[in-house]
Amino acid sequence: MLKLNVNGKAASFDGDPETPILWVLRDHLDVTSPKFGCGMALCGACTVHLDGVPVRSCSTPASAAVGKKITTIEGLPAKVGKALQDAWIAEEVPQCGYCQTGQMMSAAALITKNPNPTEAEIVGAMDGNVCRCGTYHRIQKAIVRAGKAVSRAKA
């Protein structure tokens, strides 16, 4: 039995400890915002945070999450989460939307550390997240917008 912490709440999982976090979240804990895209950490649709660090949950075993905090889009700190969601809405980023929660989790880690990233820093943080609809330009704009909102909130 693994004891997990998902979005601040205690959870447990009594299956194979090698089960990727993605399938524990999706199939056992009904947290479906992280998406399955490739299963090989190639697309980023499954991105969640482990103690604030973005990881590809499709390729990270549940055992690696013991003693750490798993965060999904629902559990982001209010300030960063809202800034990102507001920015994604303002820029009308999603098309099919399937990759976007993963995109936002990568973006959240970036702007938490660095609310005013350069274009190169944004690309560096986001290049592991694939968007098949090609919303990359809007994602970049939304990150800049969200970063500014976070900076304002800090000031």
Next chain:
Amino acid sequence: MKKLNSPVLNEKLESSNRRGFLKSTGALSGALVIGFHLPASNAQSAAAAQVANAFVKIDTKGHITIICHRSEMGQGVYTSMPMLVAEELEVPLSAVKIEMAPSAPVYINAMLGGQITGGSTSVRDAWTKLREAGASARTLLVNAAADTWKVPASECSASNGSVVHKSGKKLAYGALVAKASTLKAPEKVTLKGAKDWKIIGKPQARLDTAAKVYGKAQYGIDVKKPGMLIASLAQAPVIGGRAVKVNDAKARAVKGVVNVVQIGDGVAVLAKDLYTAKKGRDALEIEWDNGAGVNLNSLEIESELRTASVNPGAIMRKDGTGIANLDKAAKKVEAEYELPFLAHATLEPVNCTAEFINGECHITGPIQFQQGAQYGVAAGISLPPEKVFIHTTFLGGGYGRKLELDFQIQAAQIAKAAGKPVKLIWSREDDMTHDFYRPVSLHQMAAGLDDKGAVTTFYSKMTSPSVTARAFPPVVQNGKDPFMAEGSENLTYKIPNVVVENVIHDTGVRVGYWRSVSNALNAFAVESFVDEIASASKKDPVALRMEMLKGDTRSINVLKLAAEKAGWGKAAAGRALGVAQMECYGTHSAVVAEVSMTKAGPKVHKITAVVDCGTVVHPDQAHAQIESGILLGFSSGMKNVITFKDGRVEQSNFDNYPMLRMSETPVVDITFVQSAASPGGLGEVGVPLVMPAIANAVATLTGKRVRKLPLMAQFA
């Protein structure tokens, strides 16, 4: 070469045809007449809703529901379809709830002959129909108010969810529903003029954005039913193969595996999560009969395509004297172009959920072809179609893959065999290796020029498998697949002698419609070739196109503006510009690509696009669709190829079938031309022109003409 085609799918569609929903001519003639009558499955739930047609329901409390009858796969129909209804119903979109439509004849796409989301037809097909549906409901409510107040209806008008009398009296829609429900629906309605539009053409937030950024939008892969199991399906390594001997002992011994069932397409392992199901599947011992497809090899396919290209094909267009005088031309230009098989690779892999309730089968998933799903599943599990219900979720990308019925039938068969609700999820590898691939194609082009350099003859011969011959066989008559000539038959250039010829050659690989269908194939050949003509006649590529477009104002406008915006003739040192233009699904567009060379090959800096799609319904999303199409065409055309070895697809995941990433994404500059014409298509229009524009820029810059995609493979 033997066929790989799944006979199951063909049977389903043929049986569906026999039932009459897919008239063999419907796909071509758009002849189906659509009423607003409620589908049976909506009628029950509408019992309390007093004013209702197939597209809108209003209850006595004033709750308004608009039914979205097209699949939302990113292109924005979940917003644009309701916009059309709401415009005429005189309600703000913020006051409206959206429901996805069931499978029903009233939702048939008259441009395609089935309840299909594809062909960039959603707005075009709905343009009048949905505005009339809104106007019909509005007229009923206005008449009910006039009746209530004992005044002429002409003194009443609808506004913001209420009917208002010229005296200032006002009744909200909800208060009028009881009376309106007793009135007869109007036979004829008057639509608003463009100057009165409050929603169409105006900024409008997408109705699905919030759900998507909060992680609450339900995709097929998110569906959960009580007692549901997750299935992973082992399919034959070669498409079309069958399991002949199965030992599932080791799979059943995997902790957490609940069941193993065999269906026609393979062996499914069921568990409470996909990881366990997949682990069980990996422990299966299966002897496969891989069937005839085991002989498929890419080199052989290419050479057979070339052999087939010698055959005479179907003449899709013939102008003037055709090619009779081609050899007498003062100058003759010839070239061949080749495009590879491609996978759809939607980011949401193929998946579907099936559940049996009281003898009914409920299919919930990412579906682009609701009636196909209904009739296909019915045949696949031997139920009458009226016992099969289709529930469409959001689609994590479609591109045509989710028009296919394989995965819905598989889910239903597995659920039936297991006696439990089942969600079937394909792995990325399953999805990549068991797709219905965009057809490989060979294009043989020739042009005749007179002594002044004017193009007098244009010849395009395409040899390629026909998707339509597989999926909708009755539509292909006398070797003519109308969808294969997209992008060539509708050539916009005014050339006196034109022949467009198509040779259908079944390579044995199963093929499917892929965003923009044949437009992307033919446009690469046609627009690359026009630049080769320009080069042979020493003309500027934009000037030559202008000359050949004489009189076609819409095409000339977009080309001229694209050239201006991109700085045609003023490329920076070390860079070159390439151009392409076409008409695609009723929309005229021109694209200019700006390219430089690096050690790794061409680098694309900027794509400039100018689009005339007639009336723009949803400006921001029109822009998004063009950008999306351009980047999908770019992503696939630069790097992607599907190859076969001994019948097995050699690509498996995004490591060997790479997706465009942010760091590789060029600047995209898009302009829409103002137009009052009826809406043209948008969802696929961005795809076809980007690669010929890039190849043309590369030729200008380097002198190297790329005649085969993917482009980067020519620089490896």
